[in-house]
Amino acid sequence: MIVIHFKFYATNNDAEYEALINGLKIALEMGVQNLITRSDSELVVNQVNGGFQTRGPRTELYLRCTLRLIGKFKEVRLECVPRKKNSNADALAKMGSQQEAVLLGSIPLEIQEIPSIPEIEAMQVDEAPKETWMMPLFAYIHKGTLTEDKFKARRLRYQAARYVVYDEVLYKRGFNQPLLRCVDEEEGN
Incomplete structure (x- = not known):
């Protein structure tokens, strides 16, 4: 188990994707080939499994990053776990979201300074205005x-x-x- 404290703004869905991405990276570092991943985020699980579409460019970037990492495994199965049965993960999430994370026992704490995805940049388009009503x-x-x-x-x-x-x-x-x-x-x- 590991606790990750984000030093950047992240929505709940961003945090769910960050947790999944970090877990996939750790599994790759360990040399895991076949992986079963469980999450209590029905949205993230269904987006990754192809059941739900993404909305917004930020979520699309998270999904692409996740799928790119999943492609490095031989087999990955992502399952949804009801929140009631996921109390250990909830406790870790609460620890990671605290400003001054107090660690219980020997659970390592990592601080993540920047998101796993690149920042979205707005482009300025210099184009003559089109005829409108x-x-x-x-x-x-x-x-x-x-x-x-x-x-x-x-x-x-x-x-x-x-x-x-x-x-x-x-x-x-x-x-x-x-x-x-x-x-x-x-x-x-």
């Missing part, structure tokens, strides 16, 4: 630009009555919001 509406309200098509122009004028441009941003009017008038128009009256 808002652009002709914005152009009409802001500059009075109308299309040549009479049907589309009529529809645009009708639709524009429900929107307003403020500080170069298009907003939809609320039910009780009065129509805004231009200051120049008021001064001319």
Whole structure:
């Protein structure tokens, strides 16, 4: 048995995957070829066994990392254990989640500084904005630009009555919001 304390933010599902990944790594270091692994996380067990799909890029990375490690074994069977029958694992998990982990007896403690998966990076895409339904509406309200098509122009004028441009941003009017008038128009009256 081993207790691992994470020095990074991890959701419950992340922690379940981290425990599985660390267990697989230890088994590989020991030279194990055939392995039966038990977990009380129904979600992780079913995702690894192919019964559930992953949602989100982080979970997908954890699943790929786990499957890559499983591929190094001759045979791996992952089973779900009811939480009621998994009290030893729960006790270890509680020890690992404490800030100041107090060890009972001779259970080794490892501190994991970073997740087993790479950090997800957001990419910035420099691409010209595509034509959306808002652009002709914005152009009409802001500059009075109308299309040549009479049907589309009529529809645009009708639709524009429900929107307003403020500080170069298009907003939809609320039910009780009065129509805004231009200051120049008021001064001319």
